[in-house]
Amino acid sequence: MLKYVLLGFLNYRNASGYDLKQLMDVSTSNFWHAKQSQIYTTLKKLEEDGMVASHIEPQESRPNRKVYEITETGRDDLKNWLSQPLMEIESRKEKLLLKLFFSAQLDPEKILTQLRLQKTLHKDNLEKYQTITKGVVQQFAASTDMADDARLWEATRRFGELYEEMYIRWVDETIEKLEE
Amino acid sequence: MLKYVLLGFLNYRNASGYDLKQLMDVSTSNFWHAKQSQIYTTLKKLEEDGMVASHIEPQESRPNRKVYEITETGRDDLKNWLSQPLMEIESRKEKLLLKLFFSAQLDPEKILTQLRLQKTLHKDNLEKYQTITKGVVQQFAASTDMADDARLWEATRRFGELYEEMYIRWVDETIEKLEE
DNA sequence: GAATACATGTAAAATGTTACATGATTTT
DNA sequence: AAAATCATGTAACATTTTACATGTATTC
Numbered sequence: 223m224l225k226y227v228l229l230g231f232l233n234y235r236n237a238s239g240y241d242l243k244q245l246m247d248v249s250t251s252n253f254w255h256a257k258q259s260q261i262y263t264t265l266k267k268l269e270e271d272g273m274v275a276s277h278i279e280p281q282e283s284r285p286n287r288k289v290y291e292i293t294e295t296g297r298d299d300l301k302n303w304l305s306q307p308l309m310e311i312e313s314r315k316e317k318l319l320l321k322l323f324f325s326a327q328l329d330p331e332k333i334l335t336q337l338r339l340q341k342t343l344h345k346d347n348l349e350k351y352q353t354i355t356k357g358v359v360q361q362f363a364a365s366t367d368m369a370d371d372a373r374l375w376e377a378t379r380r381f382g383e384l385y386e387e388m389y390i391r392w393v394d395e396t397i398e399k400l401e402e
Numbered sequence: 403m404l405k406y407v408l409l410g411f412l413n414y415r416n417a418s419g420y421d422l423k424q425l426m427d428v429s430t431s432n433f434w435h436a437k438q439s440q441i442y443t444t445l446k447k448l449e450e451d452g453m454v455a456s457h458i459e460p461q462e463s464r465p466n467r468k469v470y471e472i473t474e475t476g477r478d479d480l481k482n483w484l485s486q487p488l489m490e491i492e493s494r495k496e497k498l499l500l501k502l503f504f505s506a507q508l509d510p511e512k513i514l515t516q517l518r519l520q521k522t523l524h525k526d527n528l529e530k531y532q533t534i535t536k537g538v539v540q541q542f543a544a545s546t547d548m549a550d551d552a553r554l555w556e557a558t559r560r561f562g563e564l565y566e567e568m569y570i571r572w573v574d575e576t577i578e579k580l581e582e
Numbered sequence: 583g584a585a586t587a588c589a590t591g592t593a594a595a596a597t598g599t600t601a602c603a604t605g606a607t608t609t610t
Numbered sequence: 611a612a613a614a615t616c617a618t619g620t621a622a623c624a625t626t627t628t629a630c631a632t633g634t635a636t637t638c
Contacts, residue, residue: 223500233504238589254495258589259627259629260625260627266591283635284634285633300504305508307515309523312495312498313435315433315434319432319433319558320406320407320433322557323554324406326551326554375503378502380572396557400557403597419617420618437600442618463606464607468618
């Protein structure tokens with residue numbers, strides 16, 4: 223899957239592994255994240271498979287950059303993946319719910335502390351969607367011929383916002399019920 | 403992490419790998435799922451680590467059952483994990499958002515079809531939380547001395563319900579904006 | 583003087599998925 | 611007659627994380 227994140231970005235413009243990590247962190251990380259090391263190994267494999275090509279860009283007083291470019295094969299593969307409909311819903315993994323599920327044996331006060339901590343974390347994240355992420359989307363939207371793209375990016379940002387609102391609501395509700 | 407799902411269930415009562423898969427499917431699968439094969443290999447590893455012990459229960463006209471039991475070490479490890487606070491929020495992966503993010507080059511009608519399909523899938527899932535999952539929780543709640551546990555299970559079920567409501571709302575909103 | 587940004591990667595371990603293998607009983 | 615349930619597992623593969631390894635330039 224990371225494959226398509228990389229091809230997706232390279233379809234806009236050439237980039238190095240470092241650039242791609244940067245791009246992901248400010249955009250897709252909210253629904254698809256990856257470590258630097260995984261990005262490098264996946265790019266290597268994509269090049270072996272002929273999906274991308276690379277060349278070295280020498281730099282003075284900075285390590286050389288290895289810049290990747292999408293190939294025709296890569297473009298076709300990306301487009302094909304994009305048009306494939308998703309027939310299933312994603313199955314989530316949520317450590318907090320897992321802990322909560324088995325926490326009856328725990329001191330109730332500990333559970334409440336746990337929930338209150340998660341609330342502050344999700345509040346911060348909600349604010350991030352409403353300020354930083356919103357700013358990034360608007361910046362790209364204004365830039366060039368990216369109006370169509372920007373609408374979709376805004377939709378993914380909005381998901382993050384709604385998700386965090388929902389999460390906070392759920393924590394509040396759960397704390398209330400447990401305090402009874 | 404699967405480790406703690408298995409220890410969590412074995413802390414209630416002894417079970418085979420097959421039983422544990424069954425239990426997960428009707429309860430934790432909404433926030434933690436696993437394939438049968440992973441459950442078997444993880445149980446094997448847990449036994450090597452002394453967290454669980456097993457014995458064979460012969461059966462007539464059915465394959466023998468390998469029943470696992472949690473050890474004192476396992477119980478301690480589980481309790482320790484439960485009391486550890488979570489300092490971070492979970493990072494999700496959501497294929498639909500990923501596709502959507504890069505879909506500007508696609509025929510707009512295809513995007514709408516994609517979204518409408520996801521809506522029906524999430525509607526079905528919402529209904530499942532409101533009927534089947536709700537029933538399972540209530541059944542356990544009524545059974546024995548599980549009142550404390552049932553409250554927490556209900557909280558995780560409620561998360562699923564709120565999540566699906568949010569998801570459907572987001573799809574509706576997104577379809578509306580894209581139809582403009 | 584320390585931390586962060588820039589920039590690359592490899593190796594090992596952990597985690598998760600898919601496919602294979604077997605075979606009786608029960609339900610549709 | 612076919613499909614699902616019961617019940618176990620292994621092997622190969624793919625994905626992801628963690629740790630290691632290096633080194634300069636800029637910012638705090």
